[in-house]
Every structure is written in C-alpha cells, then in structure tokens.
Amino acid sequence: MHHGERQTLLLPDPPAPVWAELLLFGRVSSPQTGLSLPSVQWCRSLEIAIQCKVLKQCMELRAVSTSQNAPPVSLSVFYQSLCPAWRRFLSQQLFPTWTMLQDILNVHLVPYSASKELPSELFVPCQRLEPECSVNMIEACVGELAGASGLEIINCMESSADVLSAAPLCLRLYSPAVSWTSLQSCVNGSRGPQLVNRSRAAVQALSPAPTHLPWVTFDGEYSAEHQDRAMSSLFTLVCELYQGIKPPVCTGAPVHLDRGYC
Numbered sequence: 001m002h003h004g005e006r007q008t009l010l011l012p013d014p015p016a017p018v019w020a021e022l023l024l025f026g027r028v029s030s031p032q033t034g035l036s037l038p039s040v041q042w043c044r045s046l047e048i049a050i051q052c053k054v055l056k057q058c059m060e061l062r063a064v065s066t067s068q069n070a071p072p073v074s075l076s077v078f079y080q081s082l083c084p085a086w087r088r089f090l091s092q093q094l095f096p097t098w099t100m101l102q103d104i105l106n107v108h109l110v111p112y113s114a115s116k117e118l119p120s121e122l123f124v125p126c127q128r129l130e131p132e133c134s135v136n137m138i139e140a141c142v143g144e145l146a147g148a149s150g151l152e153i154i155n156c157m158e159s160s161a162d163v164l165s166a167a168p169l170c171l172r173l174y175s176p177a178v179s180w181t182s183l184q185s186c187v188n189g190s191r192g193p194q195l196v197n198r199s200r201a202a203v204q205a206l207s208p209a210p211t212h213l214p215w216v217t218f219d220g221e222y223s224a225e226h227q228d229r230a231m232s233s234l235f236t237l238v239c240e241l242y243q244g245i246k247p248p249v250c251t252g253a254p255v256h257l258d259r260g261y262c
Contacts, residue, residue, distance in 0.1 A: 073104060076109075078112065080111070081139055101238050101249065109139065138167050
C-alpha cells in the first residue's frame, strides 16, 4: 500500500435473518432464596434482576422508571475494544447498571487504541492494530448512527466470541433502522476517521492522563476513588452520585464484582 493511501476495511457480510422468541413467565424463583417472585417485582432491584436473569426484560419493559428531577449522571468510558478488562466491565458493570438506571445515567463511550506508553502513543493507524482498531472504528460509527441503541449494539458485539463478525447481526437486532451499508459507509468513508480523531482529541484532553484502561470520568471529572468503585460497584456509585430523588431500584442490595484493567 502506497504512503498516504487509505486502506478499505473489509467488514463481514451480514448473516441471514435470525428469529428469536422472548418468553415471559408470570413467576420466577430465586436460586438463592427459593422464593417465587411475581413479575411485578422482577425489576425491584438490580440484585433480583440479576438473580432472575431478567435484565433484558427490565430494560425492554421499562418497569423501573423515574421522573427526572435533576440532571442525569454523565459517565464517559475510554476503552480498548478488545481489552478483556473492558469487556468484563461492560458485561458485569456498565450494561447492567445502564439497563436499570438509564433514566438517571447518560453513557458516552470513547473507543481508541493505545500502547503501553500512555499517553504519548494514544493513536496508531488501523493497519498496525488490526483487528482492534477496526472494531474501534465500527463502534465509533455505531455510536454516531445508532444513538440510544449504541450501547446495546456494542454490548452485543463485545459479548460475542468474534466481536468483528458479530457486528452485522447486533446492528440488525438492536437498531434495524440503521442499515449495514450505512455503517460500512461510515467506516470506509470520511466520517469514521473523523470520529477516531475526535476520540483521540478527547483522550489527549484528559487530565490527569489515563494510566490504565478502562478509564472513567463522571460529569467530566476524574476521581481515583470513583474509578476504583466503578470497576466493582458501578450501580451503587451511580445511585449515590445522582442528585435527584433516588429511583426505587436504588434501594436494592449492592452487587460487588471483580475489577480489572489492561
């Protein structure tokens, strides 16, 4: 490839349509207590939703809602798309927390590629970091095109064994209005690089500079205490940071999970 020539990213073809059924039961049993819970209590707390495996239903049915009486907590996450610690944080902390608290939590994802020499080499051309940089580009375009469904799509991708190959199906499942062709145009056109450069600028503007990944800020500010707590008990932290009347789900028992970094 000649110097300065852009490389077209070859993305996987979308798979054949997949049909799924959502089965809802009137009552469920907690594996720890053995108590049978009526469906009205499924989303009463994060702990119950996790035990009964109904996080997705809680999100879709929006059984837990609150009238906003204060600005939502703003959470920005800077991450590497194929970092195991990021993928664990997303599946165990970020997505469950957003599912239950999306009325009081705004999430902004900033995917970028970084070397160990943070922050001096935060941006590396995609041809040097395939496939991670390719996934970063796709996820940046997903956030641009899919809007509120972006986090669902990215969680779907990152929960798959092959993140890149999962992109077409995840896009179709969670944002059918956005065509795969439009996403390819973003990735291989001028918009994708613009989004990557914007992420790069956002990372370079961070103070203090990130020393590990994922890196989180709340309402534009970094706190070592908040970083540490977010990795193991994000749900509880968001409930505490919200300045308005706490939604009922915030009274649930806190769930502590292992933290991790890259």
